Amino acid sequence: MDTIGSRVLEKIEQVCPGDLRQDIAKDIGMTPDAFSRALGDKRHFSSIELARLADRLHADLHWLITGTPDPSRLTVAARHDFDHETGERGVPGREDDEKTIQNIALAYRQAYRGPGSADPLPYDVDGARLLLGDGFVRPFAERLEQHLGVDVVRLPDLSTAYSFTVGARRVIAVPATGNWFRENWSMAHELGHLAMRHHDDGLATDVSEHHEKAANTFAAELLLPKQVLDKFDWDQMDDVALAHAVWDLGVSTDALARRLSRINGYAPARVRSWADHPTQRLLRRHLRLDAPSDEITQRMDAAAQRRFPLALQEAHVAAIASGALGRGTLAWMLGIDPEALEVDFPEIPETEVDDLAYALGL
Numbered sequence: 001m002d003t004i005g006s007r008v009l010e011k012i013e014q015v016c017p018g019d020l021r022q023d024i025a026k027d028i029g030m031t032p033d034a035f036s037r038a039l040g041d042k043r044h045f046s047s048i049e050l051a052r053l054a055d056r057l058h059a060d061l062h063w064l065i066t067g068t069p070d071p072s073r074l075t076v077a078a079r080h081d082f083d084h085e086t087g088e089r090g091v092p093g094r095e096d097d098e099k100t101i102q103n104i105a106l107a108y109r110q111a112y113r114g115p116g117s118a119d120p121l122p123y124d125v126d127g128a129r130l131l132l133g134d135g136f137v138r139p140f141a142e143r144l145e146q147h148l149g150v151d152v153v154r155l156p157d158l159s160t161a162y163s164f165t166v167g168a169r170r171v172i173a174v175p176a177t178g179n180w181f182r183e184n185w186s187m188a189h190e191l192g193h194l195a196m197r198h199h200d201d202g203l204a205t206d207v208s209e210h211h212e213k214a215a216n217t218f219a220a221e222l223l224l225p226k227q228v229l230d231k232f233d234w235d236q237m238d239d240v241a242l243a244h245a246v247w248d249l250g251v252s253t254d255a256l257a258r259r260l261s262r263i264n265g266y267a268p269a270r271v272r273s274w275a276d277h278p279t280q281r282l283l284r285r286h287l288r289l290d291a292p293s294d295e296i297t298q299r300m301d302a303a304a305q306r307r308f309p310l311a312l313q314e315a316h317v318a319a320i321a322s323g324a325l326g327r328g329t330l331a332w333m334l335g336i337d338p339e340a341l342e343v344d345f346p347e348i349p350e351t352e353v354d355d356l357a358y359a360l361g362l
Helices: 004-015 021-027 032-039 047-056 061-066 094-111 125-132 140-148 180-195 205-223 239-249 253-264 269-274 279-286 295-302 310-322 328-334 353-359
Strands: 076-078 150-155 162-166 169-175
Touching: 004 032, 004 061, 021 032, 021 047, 047 061, 076 180, 094 150, 094 162, 094 169, 094 310, 094 328, 125 140, 125 205, 140 150, 140 180, 150 180, 162 180, 169 180, 180 205, 180 295, 205 253, 239 253, 239 269, 239 279, 253 269, 253 279, 279 295, 310 328
Parallel strands: 150 169
Antiparallel strands: 076 162, 162 169
């Protein structure tokens, strides 16, 4: 893809392979002949034609011109809602989530200036699980940040989970719902998108569908690997043992039933029966933890809390202290009024009126 024409052709095949070339030409203000010659690199596209093409094809203008992605462009992958009855996927809240996603990106751009680079993520599930370490589902967000360099943001304003890169920072954003087992699956799903480099705008429906399935498979194999599930005697398991298995695996009863059915061809009767109930019901009734406090509620509470990485907050604190940033973005991250934010910031020296008038030549 070393010419503009070839990149435009590639994008047409991705986004709208059924559209007539003459209709695309008309939409961007070109004659069919001029468009055909430009696609064959026998004529240059004008700047306005390229800008219109980028809009028409939902393409990265920087990439159309140079062949390399715009380093400042934000591309997002989202966890789609899936209707098991119809088989349809979608992100109904995407438009409403856009402002929050852009605010997250702004917080990163303000804190980390310059291009930078990040170490590549392992493409395979086994490599990711090895780096995350044993028992990663309980401190999942912390393990993602410390072991894989993937930041986790949690906000109540989001309708679903997203992942994207901002400069050298990889970010997973999840909704603050208190549903910790759904959050685990969402983080694993979005890690799959990041690892497999699925972030691109304007994908054709079939390509997007393939990416979603691949990310969901990644999540299933990360959280519920066959070699781990095979260690359990699911058919002989009682309610207490099942509750402990769900707790340790960090998934819902429904996700467990679907995974076992996919691996073994059926879901054991007890797992299948509990898949029709809220996961919390199984845990509240049958989980036996030798702990002085209510760990079920603690886990739920943690998944409901607003969260930004401490490193990002510290970068903002330092920038505010130096005078490079105001307090607004950090206050938004913390969910508080900027005037209530107690941070160090440069003092503004008082100036006498006469001195100011002299400096202004008045």
